[in-house]
Amino acid sequence: DIQVTQSPSSLSASIGDRVTITCQASQDIDTYLNWYQQKPGKAPNLLISGASNLETGVPSRFSGSGYGRDFIFTISSLHPEDLGTYYCQHHGALPLTFGGGTRVEIK
């Protein structure tokens, strides 16, 4: 199975800060990498597909980049409603797997 490793596992940032999360795949997955946001008590929500394609309705402060094994997810300016846990997920091959998640807290 292809594994995806996320870091950090948690972070605390202030409103307006730039937040960066990384995801590394155990092998080359081209751009077959998605990012989800999960708010407390809710199902995950797809934010970015194909490593960098913002889903319809997702604010432009969210962005993704990367290719091959290394990927970056960025919130350019943290808003209070961005509290939650963020997951990467690859679809380079079956089975699909998720990263362990990054919990984002507001200072």
Add this chain to the structure above:
Amino acid sequence: QVQLQESGPGLVKPSETLSLTCTVSGGSIGDYFWSWIRQSPGKGLEWLGYIYYGGHTNYNPSLNSRVTISVETSKNQFSLKLRSVTAADTAVYYCTRGTIGAATNWGQGTLVTVSS
């Protein structure tokens, strides 16, 4: 706007079969990938499998052939069966609609506890 709703028992005994149904409203079960994904504190998010295009399926090999996903088009539903459950199968189970690689729409999730 499509909506998905999971239903089924919240408590299953060890060694028995976990059965869940996902009812789809606001859209038909057609050209999409319909998945089951679960989330537990110990294992995080885990893709169980999907069904697509007239009943074709793919499953996560980690489940050791215990899983079956089926669709009932006339009822706009798809279902999950997980056999021989243990406490490790305790999780929140989500049904999703999406593409071959992404889950774009999710149900609210249902907690299933495996316990005698």
